[in-house]
Amino acid sequence: MVRDDGKRNFALREGDGSESSVFSGNTPRQAALKAARRIDPASSESDADRTKLRLREKGTDKVHVYEGWAWEEEPPENSPDWLEDQDAITEANVSKQGIKHLDEE
Template identity: 45%
Template sequence: MTSTRNFVLRDEKGNEHGVFTGKQPRQAALKVANRGKGTKSKPQKIMLRERGTKKIHVFLGWRDKVAAPKNKPDWMPDKINKPFVKKEKIIKLDKI
């Protein structure tokens, strides 16, 4: 079993705010995309730095309203938000 890893959300200026966890960078990026304001026509740029490394994972993310699954619980609405991400690249930093 792989343990969870921590990823710090970065903005374009290099400021870091918010920690998202996941076993893979994509899992953390999906969490960011679900809270973000990106759309399919205008996706949000997501930059996640893995704690303890000098790697920044760059994704494009958005969310869409989709129909809930047929076996949904009673409390779930008919339309739900579903996040989507697409990996762009990995940037290696010289310094943290």
């Protein structure tokens, strides 16, 4: 279901079918990127392990399947003041694997 501000809610599904967290975004990819940042980050993007992320769109039977990975980087030089105290920031990326429906799982 789309909220008044245009965002949709996506529940992160575990392997047993339970839904542990809810992420919002205008697109499923936005929500998947937020979920991927919670993955234990690697020291670099090339070393990052890929994790399967399954996000069910609330109000529908669609499950968006992504492969996500996270890594740590130094903050950019033009970062805001509050970020200067951080040694590293977590970056993430996702790759869409497809859409499934709950009755297919």
